[in-house]
Amino acid sequence: xxxxxxxxLHLALFTAGLVTILLxxxxxxxxxxxxxxxxxxxxxxxxxxxxxxxxxxxxxxxxATQFGGSYRLLIDDEHLAIPLRxxxxxxxxGLRYVAEVKTGNxxxxxxxxxxxxxxxxxxxxFDVDGVLxxxxxxxxxxxxxxxxxxxxxxxHFSWLGWIAVAIGAAALIAxxxx
Numbered sequence: 001x002x003x004x005x006x007x008x009l010h011l012a013l014f015t016a017g018l019v020t021i022l023l024x025x026x027x028x029x030x031x032x033x034x035x036x037x038x039x040x041x042x043x044x045x046x047x048x049x050x051x052x053x054x055x056x057x058x059x060x061x062x063x064a065t066q067f068g069g070s071y072r073l074l075i076d077d078e079h080l081a082i083p084l085r086x087x088x089x090x091x092x093x094g095l096r097y098v099a100e101v102k103t104g105n106x107x108x109x110x111x112x113x114x115x116x117x118x119x120x121x122x123x124x125x126f127d128v129d130g131v132l133x134x135x136x137x138x139x140x141x142x143x144x145x146x147x148x149x150x151x152x153x154x155x156h157f158s159w160l161g162w163i164a165v166a167i168g169a170a171a172l173i174a175x176x177x178x
Contacts (some may be wrong), residue, residue, distance in 0.1 A: 051087065051101040052133045058141050060090040060097070060132075067098065071125040084125055091133070098122045099132040099141075109134035110144065117146050 052062055068088040073080045088099035100119060102108035110116050110133065119131045123146050133142040 005060060006098055006158065049067075049133075050139075051099070051136045054134060054136065055088065055090055055099060060092045060099070060141075062088055062090050063096075064089040067126075070079050081123070084122065086122055086126065087134075088132075089126075089128070095129040095133045096127075097130050097143075098126050098128050099134050101134045101136050103136050108133065108138065108140075110142075120146055 026065065026097070053080070055062060065088055067086045070081050070083045072081060086098040087101045090097050090099050098114075100122065102115060106112045107115050110119075115133070115149050119133060122128075123131045123144075131146075133144050134140070135142070
């Protein structure tokens with residue numbers, strides 16, 4: 001029968017202590033991560049609550065909250081539906097807007113890529129006249145305009161221009177043949 005020395009006992013205690021420390025560290029990290037997430041969710045909900053009053057105080061009428069929609073992408077001849085959910089659908093002076101509420105240090109700013117991309121996606125996907133970025137903590141409502149209209153209308157005009165040129169050229173050729 002092998003003997004159990006004092007060195008083996010120290011090694012076993014050291015190993016058990018190390019495992020306990022590692023498990024405790026992992027548990028504390030998990031608890032802190034969950035706590036941050038809960039605080040962020042609570043902060044966001046409070047912001048959305050304040051945002052409704054803020055929008056109404058600025059003359060917007062709230063039509064819908066947690067307004068859902070979707071759009072379709074075509075990827076290699078396959079359709080992919082993209083579901084979306086915006087915080088508010090509002091109207092003012094006959095115009096419809098999607099309003100997105102942001103809280104925190106970075107999210108309410110258009111310099112934040114994720115916020116900018118989200119608003120651009122909403123502008124493209126929803127049938128609205130514009131998008132609003134609501135900074136609930138600073139009590140600001142920003143009307144965000146993307147350069148879609150000018151580029152789209154220029155492309156549309158260019159396409160129509162070529163059709164007009166083709167029709168004009170066909171008319172000239174037909175007149176020459178008569």
